[in-house]
Amino acid sequence: MTHGPGTNGLILEEPLLWEKGKPGRVAYSLPHRDVPEETVDQNLLGDGPEFTDLGELDVVRHYTRLSQWNFGIDTGMYPLGSCTMKYNPKINEKMAATAGLASAHPLLEAGLSQGILKLYYELEQFLSAITGMDAVSLQPSAGAQGELTAMLMFAAYFRKKGEQRTKILIPDTAHGTNPASAALCGFTAIPLASGKHGILDPTAVEELMDDETVGIMVTNPNTLGLFEEHIREITDIVHSRGGLVYGDGANMNAIMGVVDIKRCGIDAVHLNLHKTFSTPHGGGGPGSGPVCVTAELAPYLPVPRVARTDEGYVLETQSAESIGRVHGFFGNVSVLIRAYSYILSMGPNNLKKASQLAVLNGAYVKARLLDTFDLAYDRPCMHECVFSDARQLPFKITTLDMAKRLIDHGYHPPTIYFPLVVSGAIMIEPTETECKDDLDSFIEVFQAIAQEAENDGERLRQAPVITKVRRLDETQAARKPCLRG
C-alpha cells in the first residue's frame, strides 16, 4: 500500500465519560474548609442531571483524544473542491483573539468602539479593492446568506423601478445554494445548461433572458474549475434587457488580484471570507459572506453601514432604500478580524501570488492525473479540476469507493458527485498552500488506488478498511447519528 501522510492504522478507542467515571473521583482540589459545615435542603437542589465522577486526567485525556480524531488542514491535505480548505496562518487566529477585540461588547457605543469600526471600514475598502466593486456590507454570515442578501437587494431594485421580474437564470453547474437563495426571495430558478465545453454559451443566455427575468447568477470560475470566458458578453446581454448579474465569488481564491469583477459586468458578488481569507471552516462553523456591489445598488445594502466622519467612525442605521438588517450586530466579527489580518499580512502582491499558485497547483494535479482518471472537460482549469470515475466503472469501481480508499491512506477525500453535470464527479482543489512534494504524494496515492481498481476491486469496494468505523450508510449516519465512541 502506498502510504500518505497522517495516521494510517491508528485506531483509537474512547468510551463515553459516563462509562469511564467511578464514584468518588474528583477533578479539583480545594483548600480545607475553615467555616462550619452546613447542610443544604435537598428540596432546594432538586434532582439535576446525573453527572459521573471523574478525575482531572480522565477529562483531559478524553477530550484530547477526541480532538485528535478530528481531521483538519493542520493534520493533512484536505482537497475538498469548491471549499478552499487552505492552511490558515496562526497569526490570524492570534489577532482574532486579541483581548481588546475579542472581549469588546457589541452593544458598546460607537465612541468606545472606534478600533473595531475602523477595522470594519478598512476591511470593506480592502474587499472593494480586491473585487473592483464600489460598496460592501460585512453583515451576511455565510456565502448563502450573501446570496440571499443580494437577491433581496435585486428585488428591492426592481420594486423601486416598478418592474415585475420573477425568474432568474441559474447555470447547471451552480452550487445548490444559488437556486435556494433565489427561491427564498420568491424568484423561480430557470436552469441554464452549460455549453459543451463546460462553460456558458452567450446564445443560451440570449434565448432565455427576457423582461420577466431578474438576471443571472454566475459562479466564475465555475464549479468545474473553468473560467467563464464569455462573462463580459453574458453580462452585456443581461444588462441590455434591464437585468442584473449576480456573481457567486466562492471561487475568489483563483482570481484575487487578477480579475476585476466589476469590469466583468457583475452587479453584486459575495465573498466567502472563511474560504478565501483565512478562517478555519468545515462542520458549519462561523463564516462570513460579505456582499460587494456597484454604486447603483449601494443604497439597498443592509444597515447599519460604517461611515467615517470628522468625529470618527459611526454606524449609520437610517437608509430609505436599505433592505434592513440581515444579521445581529455586524456579522461574525472574529471571521472579519482574521480576514483583515490575512489581507494586511499578505499585501496585494502576495494575494495575487496566492491565486496564481492555487491555479498552478490545480493545473499540476490535473496534468498528472490525466492518464489515471477521465477528465470531464479537457480545457485549462483554474484552482480546481473535475475528473470522473468513467475509466474505473468498467471494473465496477465508483467515485465513492476511491474517495473512501483515500481515507485509508490518510487523506480527506475530495468533493464527490458535485457538480451534478459530471456523472461520478471527483472535484479536487489542492489550494496554494500545498507544496509540490505533498501534491506528488497525493497524486501517487490516487494513482495507486486507480491501479487497485483494476487489480483488487473487492477490497476497494469495502474501503475504508483500516478505520475504526467502516463504510457507513451515509443517509442514516446524517439522519440518525450515533454519537457513541
Ligand SMILES: *Cc1c(COP(=O)(O)O)cnc(C)c1O
Ligand atoms: C461554499 C459555496 C457557496 C456557499 O457558501 P457558504 O458560506 O457555505 O454558505 C456558494 N457557492 C459556491 C460555489 C461555494 O463553493
